[in-house]
Amino acid sequence: MQFFGGSEISPSPPVPTAAGNNAHMLYVFNRNGVCLLYREWNRPLKTLSPQQDHKLMFGLLFSLKSLTAKMDPTSADKGNLGVPQLPGQGCSFHSFRTNTYKLSFMESPSGIKIILVTHPRTGDLRESLKYIYNLYVEYVVKNPLYSPGNPIRFMMLQGIFPLLHIQLHSHSLVLTLK
Amino acid sequence: MPPVAPRSGDAIFASVERVNAELFTLTYGAIVRQLLTDLEEVEEVNKQLDQMGYNIGIRLIDEFLAKSNVSRCVDFKETAEVIAKVGFKMFLGVTATVTNWDAEGTTCSLVLEDNPLVDFVELPDTCQGLYYCNVLSGVIRGALEMVSSYLNGRLGLSVDNLVSMKTEVTWIRDMLRGDDAFEMQVKLVKQVPEEYPYKDDE
Numbered sequence: 001m002q003f004f005g006g007s008e009i010s011p012s013p014p015v016p017t018a019a020g021n022n023a024h025m026l027y028v029f030n031r032n033g034v035c036l037l038y039r040e041w042n043r044p045l046k047t048l049s050p051q052q053d054h055k056l057m058f059g060l061l062f063s064l065k066s067l068t069a070k071m072d073p074t075s076a077d078k079g080n081l082g083v084p085q086l087p088g089q090g091c092s093f094h095s096f097r098t099n100t101y102k103l104s105f106m107e108s109p110s111g112i113k114i115i116l117v118t119h120p121r122t123g124d125l126r127e128s129l130k131y132i133y134n135l136y137v138e139y140v141v142k143n144p145l146y147s148p149g150n151p152i153r154f155m156m157l158q159g160i161f162p163l164l165h166i167q168l169h170s171h172s173l174v175l176t177l178k
Numbered sequence: 179m180p181p182v183a184p185r186s187g188d189a190i191f192a193s194v195e196r197v198n199a200e201l202f203t204l205t206y207g208a209i210v211r212q213l214l215t216d217l218e219e220v221e222e223v224n225k226q227l228d229q230m231g232y233n234i235g236i237r238l239i240d241e242f243l244a245k246s247n248v249s250r251c252v253d254f255k256e257t258a259e260v261i262a263k264v265g266f267k268m269f270l271g272v273t274a275t276v277t278n279w280d281a282e283g284t285t286c287s288l289v290l291e292d293n294p295l296v297d298f299v300e301l302p303d304t305c306q307g308l309y310y311c312n313v314l315s316g317v318i319r320g321a322l323e324m325v326s327s328y329l330n331g332r333l334g335l336s337v338d339n340l341v342s343m344k345t346e347v348t349w350i351r352d353m354l355r356g357d358d359a360f361e362m363q364v365k366l367v368k369q370v371p372e373e374y375p376y377k378d379d380e
Contacts (some may be wrong), residue, residue, distance in 0.1 A: 109243055110239050110324040110325050133244050137189065142241070147238060
C-alpha cells in the first residue's frame with residue numbers, strides 16, 4: 001500500500017470493466033433550467049428531493065461556468081462573477097473529476113445542457129454527449145407529440161433507451177437500462 | 179478549440195435524409211390550400227403560416243446545431259451568412275444570398291433566387307395578399323430566438339451584451355407577385371438576456 005505520492009485517491013470505486021455499467025446519472029436541461037430528462041443507473045445515496053437535486057445540479061453548472069469564464073486568462077472581456085451567462089458565452093468546461101465520480105457536460109448554442117455522471121476513470125465523453133444530443137434531436141425534438149420546454153415523458157423514450165445500450169463510441173462507457 | 183463552422187451546407191445536405199422535392203412542394207401546397215379553406219381570410223392564413231414556421235423553427239434549430247457543428251456565431255452578420263449558406267442548403271437544398279445590410283448591422287435581406295416551395299404555384303386573384311412562403315419567415319424567427327449572439331459593437335453596447343435574438347422577418351420581394359426573386363428582410367429587434375431561472379428562496 002502506498003501512503004504518499006499515490007496518484008489514486010483511496011477509497012476509489014472499482015475500476016470499470018469493459019462491459020460494465022459505468023454511468024451513474026444522466027441529466028438533460030433546457031435553457032430555462034427545466035430538467036427535461038433525468039435518468040439514474042447507479043445512485044445509492046439520495047438525500048434531496050428530485051426538484052432540489054435538479055436545481056442544485058443546474059445551479060452548480062451555472063456557477064461553475066461563470067467561474068471558469070471569469071478565470072479565463074485568454075479573454076479580455078469579462079462579465080462580473082455571478083452575472084448570468086448566455087449559452088455559448090465565454091469559455092466553457094467539458095468535465096470535472098472527483099475521486100468518486102466524473103461529471104461530463106455539454107451545452108448546445110440553443111441552451112440544451114447534457115450532463116453525464118460516470119465512473120471517474122471514464123475517458124473523454126464529449127463525442128458521447130454529442131451523440132446523446134443527436135438522439136435528443138432525432139427522438140425528442142422531431143417527435144410531434146413532444147411540446148418543447150416540457151419534461152420528456154417516459155413513453156416517448158422507449159425509442160431512445162435501446163439506443164443508449166449501444167456502446168457509446170470507444171469510451172468504454174456502456175449505458176444500460178437496469 | 180471549437181470546430182470551425184462550415185461555410186457551406188453541401189456536405190451536410192449530402193448526408194441528411196431527403197424527401198422527394200415534388201412531394202414536399204405538393205404537401206406544402208396542400209397545407210396552404212387547406213388553411214385557405216379553413217380560415218377564409220388571407221391575413222389569417224399568413225399569421226397561421228408564420229406561427230407554424232415558428233413552431234418548426236424552435237425545434238429545427240436543435241437539428242441544425244447537432245448536424246452542422248456550428249458552435250457560435252460572433253455577430254449577426256455571421257449568423258445571417260450561416261443561415262443563408264448552411265441552413266437553407268441543409269433544409270431546402272438551395273442557398274440564399276445576404277445583402278442590403280443597414281448601417282447598424284441589425285437588418286439584412288436574404289435573397290432566394292430559387293425556391294422549391296413555389297414550384298407549380300400561381301396565386302389566384304382572390305389571394306393576392308397571401309405570403310405563400312410565410313412559413314419560412316416563421317422558421318427563421320423561431321430558430322433565431324433559441325440561440326444567442328453578440329450584438330454588433332457599433333450599437334454602442336459592450337460585447338458583454340450577448341443576447342437571445344428576437345427578430346422580425348418581412349417579405350420584400352415575392353416571385354409569386356411578379357418580382358424577380360424572393361427577398362426576406364430580417365431585422366434584429368430585441369435582445370433577451372438569459373436569467374437564472376430559480377429564485378433564491380424557492
